[in-house]
Amino acid sequence: MxxxxxxxxxxELDETTLESLIVRLEARAQDAVFTKLFDKYVAELALSSSARILEVGCGTGAMLRLLARRGDFTGEAFGVDQCHSFIDAASKLSHIESVGDRLSFQVGDAHCLDFPDASFDVVIAHTLISHVTEPALVLSEMARVVRPNGTVVVFDGDYASLTYAFADHSFGHQMDTALASATFNNPRIMRDLPRLLPKIGLKLAGAWGDAVVEIGNGSYFKSFAETYVPYVKKAGLLPAQRVEVWLNEQYQAMKNGTFFAACNYYTYFARPV
Ligand SMILES: C[S@@+](CC[C@H](N)C(=O)[O-])C[C@H]1O[C@@H](n2cnc3c(N)ncnc32)[C@H](O)[C@@H]1O
Known part of the structure; x- marks a missing residue:
């Protein structure tokens, strides 16, 4: 495998697996460890009251719903995702949260967006680019649909920096690598963006990094491990029994207050040349 x-x-996933990913996306969107990174770039964007925003790979629309619930965003936002179940959840949840009138969700492929050129002020890929088949093609589609002088935002983790403490350092390192390769098609893509952006007609307009770190207890990285450890096992990347020991040690560390996990996240703003 x-x-x-x-x-x-x-x-290709079954309903139960999809449900567990929906739970993970929704939990992550409520975790302050993570949402403060979204709030930081939204503040930096200084959106106009009539801004038209597109999120590519919006999942359950958690980020756009968060944006629409903020008092300072009065524009219109669109979300596209390849997964019908995620898009259904996004539409349902946006109506439950009374923000459905300003948000529209549709099924689509980020490699081939069904929108005219220059139709958005801001186009966002929030933890999408690490997953797609062809990152350069997705970025050029984002560049195509953003208006001249609009902003393309790419936010994602550098998963080569993902790490959990484990007493056996050698197995700990193998587990970090296995988690990254089981979960992300492009675990190191955020390092490539400064080289990639100019090749597809985008000019770097700003970038910064944040370390997401949990020491003592874990919420963000607890949910991450619980969601993605099964994929390490399923792919047979490491012996299942040792992976189980690793996971139990992480729970124990959370109980004892000795937990440690970290990953670097990066935000890039780019504009059409
Ligand atoms: C980690 S989730 C992020 C979801 C959302 N942006 C968030 O932060 O809650 C990655 C999403 O990218 C979507 N995705 C992956 N490849 C895609 C593609 N080629 N076109 C559209 N969506 C894609 C997946 O279906 C999934 O919903």
Whole structure:
């Protein structure tokens, strides 16, 4: 068996597995460890009251719903995702949260967006680019649909920096690598963006990094491990029994207050040349 990024191949998953990914996306969108990174780039965008926004690979629309619930965003936002179940959840949840009138969701492929050129002020890929089949093609589609002087935002983790503490350093390192390759088609893509953007007609307009770190207890990385450890096992990347020991040690560390996990995340703003 080889690793198959579950978000890249989401349309091959069964209903139970899809439900667990929906739970993970929704939990992550409520975790302050993570949402502060979204709030940081939204503040930097200084959106106009009539801004038209597109999120590519919107999943359950968690980020756009968060944006629409903020008092300072009064524009219109669109979300596209390749997964029908995620798009259904996005539409349902946006109506439950009374923000459905400003958000529209549709099924589509990020490699071939069904929107005219220059139709958005801001186009966002929030933890999408690490999963897609062809990152350069997705970025050029984002560049095509953003208006001149609009902003393309790419936010994602650098999963070569993902790490959990484990007493056996050698197995800990193998587990970090296995988690990254089981979960992400492009675990190192965020390092490539400064080289990639100019090749597809985008000019770097700003970038910064944030370390997401949990020490003592874990919420963000607990949910991450619980969701993606099964994919390490399923791909047969490491012996299942040792993976189970690793996971139990992480739970124990959370109980004892000795937990440690970290990953670097990067935000890029780019504009059409
Ligand atoms: C980690 S999730 C992020 C979802 C959302 N942006 C969020 O932060 O909650 C990655 C999403 O990318 C979507 N995706 C992956 N490849 C795609 C493609 N080629 N076209 C559209 N969506 C894609 C998956 O279906 C999944 O919903």
């Amino acid at each position: 080889v690793a198959r990024d579950p978000h890249r191949f989401v349309n």
